[in-house]
Amino acid sequence: MAPARKKHGSSKPYIIPGGFTELSLQFSSDSAARHKLYVKEHRVRAEKSSRRPLDRTLFVLNIPPYCSKAVVRELFSQFGGVQSVELREHPGSFQDSEPKLSKFFKPAEKQGFKVGYIVFQNSSSVTAAKSHSHNSPLVVSTEQRPVKTGVQKWIQQYKESFIQPNKLQQIVDSFMAGYDKRKEEEAERQRKEGEQQQEDEEGWVKVTRGHKGTKARPHSEAANRRTLQKEMKKKKRKELMNFYTWQHRNTQKLHIAELRKKFEEDKQRIALLRAQRKFRPY
Template sequence: MAPSEDQHACVIPGGFTVLSLRFSEDDAHAALHQLCVKEHRVRSESNTNRPLDRTLFVLNVPPYCSQSVITDVFSRFGSIQSVELNEKPGPSESSDTESEYFTAKRRQCFRVAYIVFEDPSSVNAAKRHPLNAPLIVSTADRPVKTGIRKWIQQYSDSLINSSSLQQDVDQFMNDYDRRKQEEAERQKEEAEQQLEDEEGWVKVKRGNRGVKVRPHSETADERTLQKEKKKKERKELQNFYSWQHRNTQKEHIAELRKKFEEDKQRIALLRAQRKFRPY
């Protein structure tokens, strides 16, 4: 350990300052827990929630220290904007749950903390804190529950209030219905814009910026392709060569002869049926 400018502060290799942590004031003879803190200076990390000049990086945070406990312990150095607890250093750990009623169970382990102060001087004050003046976790004003009292509190917090849950469910369904209605109206408006008249013209409406635009969608593109295909089939050259023209005429004459023979047979049959036969 190398002493810093302040004789009471303890700095170790890596630029970390060691702070002592005691669970309660009554445990005067209990072993102290040590925290390692330093100013957060990771410039490659693109996280606006961790300002480089106001963020304190803390290692070896015990499991019984929650965000509220860390806020109460380090508030002596200045006003705290936010506290973030992660299992390991790195980017923010995003939560997969979208509801406050169903939260993932967190593993009980030592963590790292990112404490964002409102004033940059608070970071320097925490780094200059003497080693022989331990920070107290549980006091008479802000007691921290442990043992069976902590389990009872966790069980009570896990119980969901039915009225508040029903209110949130109703709010979610109302928002869902509103989004579905807006989507249906948007699709209806898009379908109206894509209607074509008998000659294939599309009614174009003025856009938001006063520019005439034609709506583009998968249905409109498919309809346009089918229309171009039919137009191409109509424009295809037929009987371009003389031999194609002769073959077409021969087929037409053969069809006329076949139809003539069928008509002759039909007339002969009608005449035979009309012949008078008394006996």
């Protein structure tokens, strides 16, 4: 039987279709099983975000559940200084969470494989990570950096789930202070918009020019609310007036009778004026 052919080189990176480079991940130094990570340079030009610079961001697929942000930072710090690490369930554009909630008020994260965006301090670190040999696995748990799994991990998570009442009160007070501040800013903004766009007696709205660079806001929320109220009143009045078909028919008959009566009065007035007109040659 012919000997098995080597799949990869000994020191060269293994590149798969799609431009991804395969990296080996090993939980511990004495573990025989290896996990595969797939990395490539993040180059989504449609995404214009300073949090993911195109030349310094590494996109990582198939990150196992036991790798937290701290673990991923330590694993890839051997290629250079890591600025930030972002782990998500699915790839997508960067979204700021507004407002930023404490971990005690966030829903529990789903346990599963994730994708990551690793931002390095230098662009050369991305090249170093892509050129890393797949035969040199990245070790997750070491003596200097142990990673707990199984029962030990559950015990640690259970202990970390408890929080002191005074600390929780501080978090709640901080959140409510930020919430009240945002509400006050929103009310002040609406008040200014209402002052700038007020309807006069005839229903005209004065639109003032804003600061340079600001987006035009042709309709404020207050103006839209007033317009909606007027439309609702009109619709309600019409529905009450013509609720029944016979009401609508009688209204039309009365209107036609008034027009005929006015027509007859105009005819009589014209005939009277003609009768009073006399020929006066001198």
